[in-house]
Amino acid sequence: MEEEILELTVTDEFEGIRLDSYLAEALTFSRAYIQKLIKNNNVNYNGNLNVKAKVPVHCNDRIIVSVPEPEPIEILPENLNLDILYEDEDLLVVNKPKGMVVHPSTGHMSHTLVNGLLYHCRGKLSGINGVLRPGIVHRIDKDTTGALVVCKTNDAHQSLAEQLSEHSITRKYEAVVYNNFLTEEGTIDFPIGRHPVDRKKMAVLTEGKGRRAVTHYRVLNSLNRQFNHIECHLETGRTHQIRVHMSYIRHPILGDTVYGPQPPRQFSGLQGQTLHARTIGFIHPNKNQYIEIEAPLPQYFVDVLKTLGK
Helix, strand or coil, X not given: CCCEEEEEECCHHHCCCEHHHHHHHHHCCCHHHHHHHHHCCCEEECCECCCCXXXXXXXXXXXXXXXXXXXXXXXXXXXXXXXXXXXXXXXXXXXXXXXXXXXXXXXXXXXXXXHHHHHHCCXXXXXXXXXXXXXXXXXXXXXXXXXXXXXXXHHXXXXXXXXXXXXXXXXXXXXXXXXXXXXXXXXXXXXXXXXXXXXXXXXXXXXXXXXXXXXXXXXXXXXXXXXXXXXXXXXXXXXXXXXXXXXXXXXCECCCCCCCCCCCHHHCCCCCCCEEEEEEEEECCCCXXXXXXXCCCCHHHHHHHHHHHC
C-alpha cells in the first residue's frame, strides 16, 4: 500500500480551531496520529511543512496531508460472529452489539470490533487511520448499539470521511428518554466541548466555546407518562452528542448514568444508555449512489419498550 495524499480546504465552520483538532475531525483520524504526522512534516499547511499542531486554521486554508504506508497491524484477529448488515468490496456496515468497544485501547486490546473486523475481512481494511483503528471512519459508544460503516479501502475511507465532514451522511438513532415533551419534535442547537472540570465527560458550552452541535428529535411514542421513545437525527457528530443534548434539555437517556440518573429499580440490570444507531445513509464511494442501511432494534431495547408499555 503506497503513501496516501489527502487534500482539504477549510470551511468557515472550522474557523479558528487548532490544526490538529481540525484534521482529526475532518479526516476522523485520532488526534495523536495527526500530531505525529505534523511532527514528521507530513502536513503541508498553506505551503508550509514546518507547522505547529496548535496553529489556528482559517476559512479557505489549503492543507495537504501525506499519510505514510500504514505500519503492520499487530492487533489479533478474532472470530466474534459479527452481525453484517451490508458488505461489498469497498465497505461494510456492521450492527454493533451493546458492550463492544469499537477499537483497541489501553485495557481493551481484545474482543473489540476491530478484532472481529480483522478476522472477518482477513485484514483487508483501510489503513490510513493508524494501526489501532483500521477501517474505522466513525465510532459509537461502547454501550450504544447499531449501524457502523467500516471501510476496506483508503479511497472509500477518504470519501466517507469527507461526507462526515460535510454533514451529508444520514444518521438516525432511537432512544428512550425521561420526561414528557412540550412539543412532539424539535431541534437542539447548542455547542459541545470537553467538560471544564470532568475531562472524561462532554458538556454543552456557551460563550463561544465548544463546537457547533445540532440534534433534531421527534417523539415516536409516549411511555408510562415518565418516559418517551424518540428518534434523533444527527446534523453534526460530536462525541456523546445525543447523550449530552438530551440531558441538557432535561430528557436524559434511560440507563445513561454519566449524564443522567440511576435507572429505576425495574431496570437495575440495564447496561448503559438505551440508545441505538438505527439508520445510516451515504453516497457509495464507488457506485456513486445513495444507499441507506437500517439496524433492527436489539432485544434489550425491545424488552424496555415492552416493559414501559405495560
